[in-house]
Amino acid sequence: MELNPKKTAVIFKAFCDENRIKILQLLLDGEKCACRLLEAMNITQPTLSHHMKTLLDSGIVNGRKEGKWMYYSISAEGVEYARQCFNALTAVSGTNENQSCCKK
Amino acid sequence: MELNPKKTAVIFKAFCDENRIKILQLLLDGEKCACRLLEAMNITQPTLSHHMKTLLDSGIVNGRKEGKWMYYSISAEGVEYARQCFNALTAVSGTNENQSCCKK
């Protein structure tokens, strides 16, 4: 998998903030309304909205509007894509280990 | 797996910057000396040093000093721990999908 560094950085921003991690944990047992997330977190409504935008941009979270309410859930497709990026960045080949410096 | 939000955020910082992602890509085929990384990247030596510190802090990368040289490699243990964090944050239960808002 050839991967776009800029795009990959955006994806993993989802996991780089304490509050977003808590939000993801809240979404583990299924879709939740923004108001539910808000009452479970210790942040203001605009701050939640800001984090949800970051999570949507990462592709890890899906949003669905229904009337007044906004429902958020973890995106299986987004997670799968992020997993592939993760693998592409961490799957060491096993060959060429312990190289010595060229200038030795 | 119960996970520490603050610690998890630090781990995934490794993947949140374009240059760090390029560094990880360079490490995919095995351990490399800092001077090798430096010549492959378009940044100054102190900037590389800064990113390497972030990568070490994340646990994704291992450092090994040998004489004047510093060798970096992807840490299998760090990657495995990160993978567990990723799974803990994205493994949806499948139950309780499409909840409706309490205030409907």
Added chain:
DNA sequence: AAAACATATTGACAAACCTCTATATGTGGT
């Protein structure tokens, strides 16, 4: 039409982050 409610946007501020230059530290060779 107006009021009530849920969410998003704007603007401001502080903290964190990325980058650089300059300098310090530590190691090896002469």
Added chain:
DNA sequence: ACCACATATAGAGGTTTGTCAATATGTTTT
């Protein structure tokens, strides 16, 4: 001891990020 080299640290400047209060947008109910 000195110099050359590899890397780290300090400090500064600019950008991004996280947070909030205030306000705007859009929806439902009365």
